[in-house]
Amino acid sequence: AQTVTQSQPEMSVQEAETVTLSCTYDTSESDYYLFWYKQPPSRQMILVIRQEAYKQQNATENRFSVNFQKAAKSFSLKISDSQLGDAAMYFCAYRRQTSGSRLTFGEGTQLTVNP
Template identity: 90%
Template sequence: AQTVTQSQPEMSVQEAETVTLSCTYDTSESDYYLFWYKQPPSRQMILVIRQEAYKQQNATENRFSVNFQKAAKSFSLKISDSQLGDAAMYFCACQTQGGSEKLVFGKGTKLTVNP
């Protein structure tokens, strides 16, 4: 079964600045997907970005981009031009195609955006 580790329980960033959230994972499967989910306070979880492990190119969605280092099993999220609305819990997750195939989450990083 896969494991996901987020080593930063809390992070803060100034509005308009850039912040990077860290995530490492472990899986014995060769075919897997990685995700970053955002969970604002008292609101539902939404998908921020996804990365297929077989793709070498890092995924990008507007101000959000990832740095996928497959050999190091690292999957960090970079948020550029941070906005107040980016404040939330961010969860890194991994799901294999084959094996257990469960979506396994890390413990999350709480991001605070300071005006």
């Protein structure tokens, strides 16, 4: 069974600085997707970024980028120029490549952004 581990229950960062959230996963599959979701106090789950395992290039979305290390089964999220609105719970998630497969989530990292 696939598992996703986020070893940092809480992180904090100063506004305008950079922070990296860690995620590791365990799978025997070679093709899969990895995601970071953001959950602000409103509880809405918002997709931040997606990485396909077959792609060597790390995904980026504006201030958000990932460091995908397939051999190490590591998938970290880097937030640059942190903003107050980035404060939220961040979930790392794994999905098999099979269409419609469920997401397996880590337990989340609570990010605080200090002004």
